Amino acid sequence: MSSSTSARTDDPPAVVLTGITKRFPGVVANSDVHLTVRRGEVHALCGENGAGKSTLMKILYGMQPPDEGTIEVNGEQVRFRTPSDAIKAGIGMVHQHFMLADNLTVQENVVLGAEALHGIGQKARKRIIELSGKTGLNVDPGVLVEQLGVADRQRVEILKVLYRGAKVIILDEPTAVLVPQEVNELFDTVRGMQEQGYTFLFISHKLDEVRAIADSVTVIRRGTTVGSADPKTVSSRQLAEMMVGSELPSPETRESTVTDKVVLDVRGLKLMTPDGSRPILDDVDLVVRSGEVVGIAGVEGNGQTELVETVMGMRKAGSGTITLLDADLTKLGTLARREAGIGYVPEDRHRHGLLLTQPLWYNRILGYQTRKPTSKGIWLDTDGAKKDTERIVADFDVRTPGIDVPAAALSGGNQQKLVVGRELSGDPKLLIASHPTRGVDVGAQALIWDEIKRARAAGLAVLLISADLDELIGLSDTIKVMLRGRLVADADPNTVTPEDLGSAMTGAGATSASVQETGTAHGTAVVEEGAN
Amino acid sequence: MGHLRGKLLPPALAIVFSMLLCGVALVISGANPLSAFGAMVTQVGKGSTLVDIVNSTGIYYIAALAVAIGFQMNLFNIGVEGQYRVAAVIAAVVGGSIALPPGIHTLVIIVVAALAGAAWAAIPAILKVTRGVNEVISTIMMNGLAIGLSAYLIRRDVFGELRGNNIRTAEIPESGWMPGISFGGGGTMFGFIFVAIALGVGYWVMMNKTRFGFELRASGESSTAASAGGVNAKKMVLVSMLLSGAIAGLISLPELLGRDHTFSLNFTAGIGFSGIAIALLGRNHPGGIAFGALLWAFLDKSGLALDNVGVPREIVTIMQGSIVLSVVVAYEVVRRFELAAEQRRVGRELGTVGGAA
């Protein structure tokens, strides 16, 4: 039980979950979970990948019915059939992946599906402006969502939930996509709203954040509540031990293995928006050597995604060349690039990494359909694929009832481990890793880091994109800062701090000797643009 | 095991349900459903009905395979209807105008039919790949064009000739026929049935054992993940459309090579549309499709007996329609039921605490 501390209040708790049990084929996702959330608190939920956090929240949000157990909201027992029942009871959920329509305005996104509340006109607009203050969103409701950065998009998501009248707000891994400054702003927003009586349920694998924001912490392990902790006194290490029984990892990798053998050589890469109005990638030059990890730092939406997809051949560059170990890849398709020795961990594992309804071993074949051990000539080698999947499941600690379950049945973190394991298979020459540990728990994070370091020591070149600056600084041998489609600065991972890097990323210019702007012309431009 | 039950139960439920539905329809129209169904079943043993059913099953089977290949990657090739019509007329014209040794002659006709079907499918495929034209719309339009083209090609001033009051293409000489298996009064089974079986086996092997099948299924499931995995989406659209068209081109060959030896106004139309329903019923699985084709053929051929007991034969069409509709519902119902049963089973095995692996 996690009936937190003593705080005797006359109010009934905002949410009480009692004896929640939820089973999936081969797995008990939640078993006899008890959770009490007091009104006005920020209640964090911690637990390793597959512990059952998302499942529990989906149950509270009416997306999945529990097999057993009851839900009480404000002291009254409720039964949600759909999310709209939950919304009526004042519960809202912000999913980890944004669900906004880019080509609609903020107002349209917020009002969509809730037209009955305040219509779609001036009244709605007034209400949105009223609520905007609470979330710290400072944009006109008429602005298109595609023009917003990630942090503002997240505020729009929260706004959406508020607009529907939520008093209890579930945030499932909200900080995974944010840089430190943005995390701080989000936390300011949360604290401000907390004072006005809002209650938060907060999921994160970043334990420092949990300790910074939460009033109480409930730890879930293997589907059941194993205890609660006081975030003011508990250390991240103790929390991690409660969750997984292992120590907090560190990405430190100081002994350099960089060689002078160039693996990836990108020159003058340009990519325009589909309408040709402005460049997304502007003259990017990039070299990654054998045994080197090159990290790209940048706020989401500054061209990192496009850079990766262009190097992978999923987008066609306007001009420039891409060379891998003396082989010119510029004109080749994605398959040929993969065959030449590129492994690719995509930033969105659902969209680009997995066939969700297919079994794990079938997913092993994706990207390797022309190579051993998953194929022989025109034939698939299903036995080979199954055996190698077993290997990945064992080596990368993928928690699954078996390799025949569909990929959709794995928790987010375990899906990620499967993808990383697959992309490190077959001795790639270059690994392109976008947020390789996004959504994985601390234990699995250490494991993935170790695997990357091991491969790097054996000569792997790694292009790393990550919003987690500790990871970026810890793993990289070289860091480049990307802003508006250009590589604008180099940072020295030995000396740079996350704060310095953060301000360089937002275009505030170099504030530290560890960050060197590349090319004065660009540098000044950046400072000017950053100033407004 | 539950696995198999999940696959077999829905079609069974759907058939029972549609029989009930038709039974009610029959009662309302004043007929006795039991005697109607009885007449259909006993009809199987009469005359050549059994062999007719087998022949018709083979034809439906090929049509449904053609549709299923498209379905595997979410391509709705509604144009199977037009593709096999064009293939039939072209194969008949070519077959009737060349002289080759037996065997080779037949083979040439088969190849020509497949190529003609593929060529007709190539137009919507290319439109989709280059201009993004929705294949549903373009293939439907191609169906309309196919009717016009075939009517033009059998005009007497083009390739047609008048026989009695029927216009047809020149007869294919005997060297181009495909012999069947004769059962005397029981009718003659088309030799092409064996080709249909081979196609089914080939389809299964392709989907489950080859790289191409993998790429097809991957593109169908998630085009974004497939493209990140190096599957060329446009190539897959093109190739699967052509393949679907090539198989569609073979649909009319059992009759052309085994019985008619000419394309005439008596051409059997509508098989492409039945193929869509059968592919749905069989869930794109070669075994499921075989079952669906057999059911369709049975309803078609035994339905002829209904006239004898004074029941309108169109009741069969109602039955076919309601089977397709109810099978979709039944799959969903059974799926949910299985899920709940599985959860109870896991619960029993693992107890209520712990065990999340």
Ligand SMILES: Nc1ncnc2c1ncn2[C@@H]1O[C@H](COP(=O)(O)OP(=O)(O)OP(=O)(O)O)[C@@H](O)[C@H]1O
């Ligand atoms: N739809 C589903 N079908 C089958 N099993 C599922 C399904 N959803 C979740 N599970 C299983 O339930 C367990 C809990 O999953 P859940 O997504 O709640 O984990 P989580 O704590 O959110 O993990 P993560 O930190 O990796 O996101 C996992 O073992 C997962 O495999």
Ligand SMILES: [Mg+2]
């Ligand atoms: Mg989760």
